[in-house]
Amino acid sequence: MRPALNDNFSRLVPSYLFSEIAARQKVFSAAHPEVKIIRMGIGDVTRPLAPAVIEAMHRAVDDCARPETFHGYGPEHGYAFLRERIAQQDYAGLGIGPDEIFISDGAKSDLGNLVDLFDDRNVIGIPTPVYPVYVDTNLMRGRTIRYIDCTEADGFTGQIPDFPVDILYLCYPNNPTGAAISREKLSAWVDYAHANGSVIIYDSAYEAFIREPSLPHSIFEIEGAKECAIEVRSYSKTAGFTGIRCGYTVIPKELGPLGAMWERRQGCKFNGASYISQRGAAAIYTPEGRRQVRADIDAYLENAALIRSGLEAIGLHATGGENAPYIWARTPEGMDSWKFFDLCLEKAGVVITPGCGFGRGGEGYFRITAFNSRDNVCEAMQRLKAL
Numbered sequence: 001m002r003p004a005l006n007d008n009f010s011r012l013v014p015s016y017l018f019s020e021i022a023a024r025q026k027v028f029s030a031a032h033p034e035v036k037i038i039r040m041g042i043g044d045v046t047r048p049l050a051p052a053v054i055e056a057m058h059r060a061v062d063d064c065a066r067p068e069t070f071h072g073y074g075p076e077h078g079y080a081f082l083r084e085r086i087a088q089q090d091y092a093g094l095g096i097g098p099d100e101i102f103i104s105d106g107a108k109s110d111l112g113n114l115v116d117l118f119d120d121r122n123v124i125g126i127p128t129p130v131y132p133v134y135v136d137t138n139l140m141r142g143r144t145i146r147y148i149d150c151t152e153a154d155g156f157t158g159q160i161p162d163f164p165v166d167i168l169y170l171c172y173p174n175n176p177t178g179a180a181i182s183r184e185k186l187s188a189w190v191d192y193a194h195a196n197g198s199v200i201i202y203d204s205a206y207e208a209f210i211r212e213p214s215l216p217h218s219i220f221e222i223e224g225a226k227e228c229a230i231e232v233r234s235y236s237k238t239a240g241f242t243g244i245r246c247g248y249t250v251i252p253k254e255l256g257p258l259g260a261m262w263e264r265r266q267g268c269k270f271n272g273a274s275y276i277s278q279r280g281a282a283a284i285y286t287p288e289g290r291r292q293v294r295a296d297i298d299a300y301l302e303n304a305a306l307i308r309s310g311l312e313a314i315g316l317h318a319t320g321g322e323n324a325p326y327i328w329a330r331t332p333e334g335m336d337s338w339k340f341f342d343l344c345l346e347k348a349g350v351v352i353t354p355g356c357g358f359g360r361g362g363e364g365y366f367r368i369t370a371f372n373s374r375d376n377v378c379e380a381m382q383r384l385k386a387l
Contacts, residue, residue: 008142017132017357018042028345038380041351043369045240047299050292053239056283060276071275076267078103082278085285086248094220100252102262105245105273107205107234112137114201114230117261118167125165127158129176129358134169149361157185164196171203173210176358176367177328178320183216193228200229208238208297210323226252237325239284239293246277300325303377304370310381325370337366348383
């Protein structure tokens with residue numbers, strides 16, 4: 001007799017969004033090997049790691065080549081040299097200590113694993129359109145999800161709902177819409193969480209792209225947030241670590257046992273991010289590291305501005321791309337988003353992301369990422385203009 005399977009997987013769409021994109025791209029490439037495909041769909045960085053990061057990782061490799069400096073298993077919650085820099089620089093003046101910071105192999109892992117801390121009877125609030133991981137990881141547990149529509153009318157920051165949820169996911173700057181959230185609106189969400197006894201899981205993986213001084217980089221800039229919020233960050237987009245893997249989660253002491261529970265969970269199911277990746281991450285907090293990483297982000301933001309203006313020049317209404325690496329635009333003439341994906345791939349050789357892959361609020365839209373070379377961005381815009 002075989003063990004029973006988790007039937008909750010039947011609630012998921014058959015294929016993960018980016019797996020389906022890759023599959024369609026592969027079929028097209030096999031049929032048309034002569035076409036140079038410009039990939040502007042998946043949010044994967046294209047610029048090399050900053051020199052300061054490379055140097056730090058080289059030194060870390062050398063450490064592992066000598067018995068007296070070799071590092072095996074590290075602390076599950078991360079090395080102190082990285083956690084202390086995060087507390088001192090990312091959360092300066094916000095009252096976050098190193099012991100409230102937990103290093104991981106990236107935001108995606110943490111966002112999927114944080115569900116382990118909460119009972120499956122909790123009701124989940126998820127704004128839509130939305131990064132699929134929030135939805136899928138909760139569906140795998142059989143949880144009830146209440147969707148909160150985010151529209152152009154509210155700047156894709158959502159209307160505060162008139163129903164309670166136990167756990168609320170927020171992501172700003174937003175993936176996929178590229179929307180940034182004002183201090184006033186984020187304060188309203190914190191007030192909602194306090195009024196309903198909710199915990200906010202705040203994904204700020206793209207905070208380094210914020211350039212407007214008035215916009216909050218962390219939810220902990222909002223009064224009362226430490227009593228109701230967990231924040232997740234990643235070095236994937238901040239410092240190009242998509243292939244290196246390193247990020248962190250902040251759980252304030254004000255949330256009671258959640259920090260100790262997370263540390264216990266990580267100790268049981270996770271052996272920690274590598275010493276080499278953490279040394280590389282620590283290097284971005286040096287003066288030269290900060291300059292180099294900011295220059296990379298500036299280049300992506302310049303790409304984003306070119307994409308947004310290029311789309312608007314051909315009559316496609318677009319948002320985002322100002323404090324985020326994503327541009328969110330309407331498909332032409334209300335075209336189905338997968339149909340528009342196929343059209344762009346087959347007629348222009350450009351890969352975009354269909355909006356329907358981000359939930360019910362995404363149909364009729366598409367996402368383009370700024371993670372590419374300037375030449376490819378310009379060529380892609382010319383191809384779409386011709387299309």
